[in-house]
Amino acid sequence: MLIAPEHTVPLWPLWALPWMIVPFVLAWRLRDSVSLDTYSADAPDDAPRVTVIVPARDEARNIDGCVRSLLASRYTRFDVIVVDDHSTDGTGDIARRLAAGDTRVRVLANPALPDGWFGKQWACHNGALAATGELLLFTDADTRHGPELLSRCVNAMRARRADFLSVVGEQTLIGFWEKLLQPHVFALILAKFGGTETVSRATDPYGKIANGQFLLLRRDTYDKAGGHEAVRAHVAEDLRMAQEWCRLGYAVHFVIGLPHLSTRMYESLGEIVRGWGKNVWAAGRDTLDLGPAGRMLLRVAYPIPALWIVAPALAMVLGALGLAPHAWALWGAAAYGATALFWTVAYAWARLPLWYALLHPLAGVVLFWVFARAAWKGDTVEWKGRAYTSRPVAR
Secondary structure, three states: OOOOOOOOOOOHHHHHHHHHHHHHHHHHHHOOOOEHHHOOOOOOOOOOOEEEEEEEOOOOOOHHHHHHHHHOOOOOOEEEEEEEOOOOOOHHHHHHHHHHHOOOEEEEEOOOOOOOOOHHHHHHHHHHHHOOOOEEEEEOOOEEEOOOHHHHHHHHHHHHOOOEEEEEOEEOOOOHHHHHHHHHHHHHHHHHHOOHHHHHHOOOHHHOOOOOOEEEEEHHHHHHOOHHHHHOOOOOHHHHHHHHHHHOOOOEEEEEOOOOEEEOOOOOHHHHHHHHHHHHHHHHHOOOOOOHHHHHHHHHHOOHHHHHHHHHHHHHHHHHOOOOOHHHHHHHHHHHHHHHHHHHHHHHHOOOOHHHHHHHHHHHHHHHHHHHHHHHHOOEEEEOOEEEEOOOOOO
């Protein structure tokens, strides 16, 4: 006769274990980073000339603040080229008024976009053709630059003997959806690549990433590597440039510059969905060494990380309502609690309201839609009134 044991060890704590461990793994992977504050804020005596290139298409709300922040730099040997990419909102007029008041600023009208090029790469390419600097800085119109940023970056570049230096800055988050969603997207990116020193030490091109908001490049290696023409048909041109420079044997480095560089990427839910929607599929596809079959499977698997965020809360609710076994509620509560604790720490570090941490399942729902929509659209990209086809990495 079989006698059932009086106590059965519940399995739900074991099921919740991955949700408890992953935050610690993520924090461990991000520990290996270096700040720009490590490097001097004083320009070297033999400071190289830097040409700053700002591609701008319909950036009337941003271009004035961006250029003025650049002109306030303590670094003295630089000039600024704003490439007006067929703007219809007065961006070019604002830039020309700035240029009229400061000889360091020039404004170029971007030529007509040729077939096979993305607009940003075409603007950067034409800006580089007009540049005279030994170093080229490509930066977005929605960035704001601190007065010490350029000096610290030139010193960092020299100390590291880098050919390519990219800076990750602070993200300015104001609206509800920005505060809710943006930290999750950046956490996913950093989970894939790790801290900045992990990226800098990587010798495999697939381990490289860069922030297109700030790319400082040596002019000679830029030309030898093919410049933006080499990545003219890739939507995530910053990622692909870092990979290509690495493949050619150039030193690609990544550093943190939170006090010195800031960006407000998107100002509404619609902008977030459209902006990340154009990037996340092609960029994610290009970070993995996949053939055609692998890319097809990736389309199906791509939204799964977002479901990871949603699943505990969904299980907790279903279990509590009696629509699923009670163990689901216990597992969901444990996994949700662990994830909410992680996001509480993350929001505290980012100096954002802590109650956003409780809403992380809502972020997962929206990100599932963004990732699923991007994977469904595949290589087709639409941005600022233009349609493109993003070419995968050649194998």
